[in-house]
Amino acid sequence: MSENRICAVRLEDEHSAMAILDQTRLPGEVSYLTLTTQEEIWDAIYRLKVRGAPAIGIAAAYGIYLAAKAIQAQDRAGFAAQFQKAKDYLASSRPTAVNLFWALERMQRRMEAEAAAGLPVGEIKAALREEADAICREDEEVCKAIGENALTLLRPGMGLMTHCNAGAIATARYGTALAPMHLGQERGYNFKVFADETRPLLKGSRLTAWELHEAGVDVTVCCDGMCSNVMKNGWVDAVLVGCDRVAANGDAANKIGTSTLSIVAKHYGVPFYVCAPTSTIDMACKTGEDIHIELRKPEEITEMWFEKPMAPAGVKAYNPAFDVTDAQFITAIITEKGIIRPPFAQGLAKLMEK
Ligand code: MRU
Numbered sequence: 001m002s003e004n005r006i007c008a009v010r011l012e013d014e015h016s017a018m019a020i021l022d023q024t025r026l027p028g029e030v031s032y033l034t035l036t037t038q039e040e041i042w043d044a045i046y047r048l049k050v051r052g053a054p055a056i057g058i059a060a061a062y063g064i065y066l067a068a069k070a071i072q073a074q075d076r077a078g079f080a081a082q083f084q085k086a087k088d089y090l091a092s093s094r095p096t097a098v099n100l101f102w103a104l105e106r107m108q109r110r111m112e113a114e115a116a117a118g119l120p121v122g123e124i125k126a127a128l129r130e131e132a133d134a135i136c137r138e139d140e141e142v143c144k145a146i147g148e149n150a151l152t153l154l155r156p157g158m159g160l161m162t163h164c165n166a167g168a169i170a171t172a173r174y175g176t177a178l179a180p181m182h183l184g185q186e187r188g189y190n191f192k193v194f195a196d197e198t199r200p201l202l203k204g205s206r207l208t209a210w211e212l213h214e215a216g217v218d219v220t221v222c223c224d225g226m227c228s229n230v231m232k233n234g235w236v237d238a239v240l241v242g243c244d245r246v247a248a249n250g251d252a253a254n255k256i257g258t259s260t261l262s263i264v265a266k267h268y269g270v271p272f273y274v275c276a277p278t279s280t281i282d283m284a285c286k287t288g289e290d291i292h293i294e295l296r297k298p299e300e301i302t303e304m305w306f307e308k309p310m311a312p313a314g315v316k317a318y319n320p321a322f323d324v325t326d327a328q329f330i331t332a333i334i335t336e337k338g339i340i341r342p343p344f345a346q347g348l349a350k351l352m353e354k
Pocket of ligand 1: 244
């Protein structure tokens, strides 16, 4: 990937702002938004201007840092109370990606540790900046490690299928499911990638196809319903997807349609890999049943993307943003710390102890 790479989230501390790549404008327009208020940051997450579990976590970390920076209180108790309010507010922006809560919790723990050590408020703010930077920096390292681990399962020339966008623009860099594709491109692997267009918001065709095409990867867009056709043709050697939350038993929530892909892959004997940083593993969720699935506005299905509404006026539309892939359909979960195979409950428990 080029050093002049596009970055999903960037802190502009001198302006007390955060710049985000507005992903609702891709692929037609590459533009950045400058966010300063908590409301703007909340709205950008809710409206999917910044999206993808790790990038949401990074935006939340910088968001809570900016909120903390603006707090006037000089006493630690007053500061902590306002910090908590901002944290609860940002946490309400989207429910499914655990990285949002993970990043906010990590920021709070740092704040509490510094406060307990008796640091003045000004120094606590500096520590929070450090922590948010660390979350961002570590995500890049984690994604690279996921990519390297995934590459051990792949061979040059393979056909790969993916869903939604779990790429560089959904993370600090490289992506999770797209990390092996970017690393493979640098190493001449010549993967042939099939990107599900990913209805309703077309994040496969708008974002993944754009990101991989820009990187020079051979990518073909297909409609979600074509996965069986493409696999039956023998064009797919492995499916790689990202995820928003992995439960302790290995069930994994990801963009709506992922579960369908996993079932079709099993039918055709194609390995189905979930790429997950450990920050996306939520041992507090026993199974996928415990994962809160975001329901979004029906208009995203009936009215967006077309000149005219593509459904009769007033018709009901069901719009869950994610589904849960049953652990039984997952061949392996690829993390930065290693590759976990079934039985996932034992493997994940051991991994999370590391
Ligand atoms: O609604 P989104 O675009 O935030 O959903 C994103 C996904 O489903 C991704 O696959 C997931 O967050 C992993 S991103 C590395």
